[in-house]
Amino acid sequence: MRRRCGDEEDAGGIVRGATSRTSGELSRLWRLETHHQEALTGTTATWGWEIATENTDTSAAAGGVSMETSGGGGSGFPFSGSPSQQHQHQQQAQDLVQQQPQVPGRRTPLGAVGLGGFYFSSSPPCPPPPNNGACPLQTDENRPESAGSHHQNQHIGPRSNQQQQRTSGMGGGGGGGGGSGGGVNKSKSRQGKLVRLNINARERRRMHDLNDALDELRSVIPYAHSPSVRKLSKIATLLLAKNFILMQANALEELRRLIAYLQQTVAAAGLGPAGGYAELAAGFPATPTATKLQQQASSSQRPSATPVVAPGSANAS
DNA sequence: TAGGCCATCTGGTCCT
DNA sequence: AGGACCAGATGGCCTA
Numbered sequence: 001m002r003r004r005c006g007d008e009e010d011a012g013g014i015v016r017g018a019t020s021r022t023s024g025e026l027s028r029l030w031r032l033e034t035h036h037q038e039a040l041t042g043t044t045a046t047w048g049w050e051i052a053t054e055n056t057d058t059s060a061a062a063g064g065v066s067m068e069t070s071g072g073g074g075s076g077f078p079f080s081g082s083p084s085q086q087h088q089h090q091q092q093a094q095d096l097v098q099q100q101p102q103v104p105g106r107r108t109p110l111g112a113v114g115l116g117g118f119y120f121s122s123s124p125p126c127p128p129p130p131n132n133g134a135c136p137l138q139t140d141e142n143r144p145e146s147a148g149s150h151h152q153n154q155h156i157g158p159r160s161n162q163q164q165q166r167t168s169g170m171g172g173g174g175g176g177g178g179g180s181g182g183g184v185n186k187s188k189s190r191q192g193k194l195v196r197l198n199i200n201a202r203e204r205r206r207m208h209d210l211n212d213a214l215d216e217l218r219s220v221i222p223y224a225h226s227p228s229v230r231k232l233s234k235i236a237t238l239l240l241a242k243n244f245i246l247m248q249a250n251a252l253e254e255l256r257r258l259i260a261y262l263q264q265t266v267a268a269a270g271l272g273p274a275g276g277y278a279e280l281a282a283g284f285p286a287t288p289t290a291t292k293l294q295q296q297a298s299s300s301q302r303p304s305a306t307p308v309v310a311p312g313s314a315n316a317s
Numbered sequence: 318t319a320g321g322c323c324a325t326c327t328g329g330t331c332c333t
Numbered sequence: 334a335g336g337a338c339c340a341g342a343t344g345g346c347c348t349a
Contacts, residue, residue, distance in 0.1 A: 200326060202336070209325070233322060323346085326345080 219239055 218232050219225070221240050232240065 196327080199328095199336090203327085203338090204325065206337075211324095235322095319349090321346105321348085323344100325343085325345105327342085328340095330337100330339080333335090 019259065214234055214237055218237050221232070221244055223229075223232065225238060
């Protein structure tokens with residue numbers, strides 16, 4: 001729950017969960033970076049919160065997932081933590097990976113930059129303001145005056161004074177040098193102020209969109225989404241997402257190797273025509289991903305022998 | 318109280 | 334010229 005319309009209160013505050021993170025979280029995350037490099041260069045991909053394997057309290061365990069895929073003779077996902085934690089983490093990861101991301105509407109048409117996206121189509125995030133809209137969404141660029149009033153309401157206390165000083169000081173170097181001019185200069189400075197407010201509103205909205213994207217990313221990252229678990233920080237979200245991608249890539253590669261191995265085995269035994277990826281995959285335990293792939297293959301009406309693999313995996317056979 | 322994280326403002330730079 | 338993007342500065346909130 002992030003403030004959108006109610007920014008007037010607690011302008012700099014953030015929403016936090018109940019549990020806390022250790023002060024050395026970033027250092028652990030950077031150690032995860034080392035794991036990532038190993039995953040890139042070697043056959044082992046490690047991802048997740050290292051906190052989960054270091055701490056034993058429930059909050060820390062729930063705060064993350066740590067798993068690794070074995071590229072060699074690995075079966076499944078061996079874990080580095082204790083057996084109970086391993087099971088718990090594995091279950092959490094599998095459950096959370098299977099969750100479908102709830103993608104809310106975005107205020108910015110990201111399609112303009114080739115990323116897709118759409119506007120809110122139903123209820124707007126802020127009710128229409130009666131007179132001078134206090135909501136930045138309604139006022140940002142279109143009504144800078146309203147944004148100005150919002151700005152003044154938003155910053156109460158020493159910060160507003162400080163920012164006023166900063167603004168005036170910068171104005172001295174810029175257009176405010178001759179502040180004692182006539183009405184023309186006054187209107188000019190006023191217009192410049194409105195322009196600055198517009199810029200501020202745009203920047204604020206841009207950062208909100210960025211945070212929305214981070215929230216969406218958090219929603220698809222398999223970590224414990226629980227009210228008792230503090231929200232992932234931005235850097236943690238990015239690092240965890242990178243870990244997750246690496247893990248998925250390794251798992252996919254492992255699956256391809258397994259399919260190739262089974263294909264060779266079947267061909268060598270003369271049990272049937274080789275090359276039937278889908279037929280081989282039919283013997284695999286039904287996973288959501290496999291089911292989805294099979295559904296896609298069947299819906300596209302391709303021959304059953306068509307390999308159901310990701311693009312760019314022509315060397316799998 | 319220090320440190321971490323965050324929101325916001327701001328000026329600069331680049332692009333269309 | 335206007336907008337997007339970026340980084341620095343600043344202050345608030347929270348936790349250890």
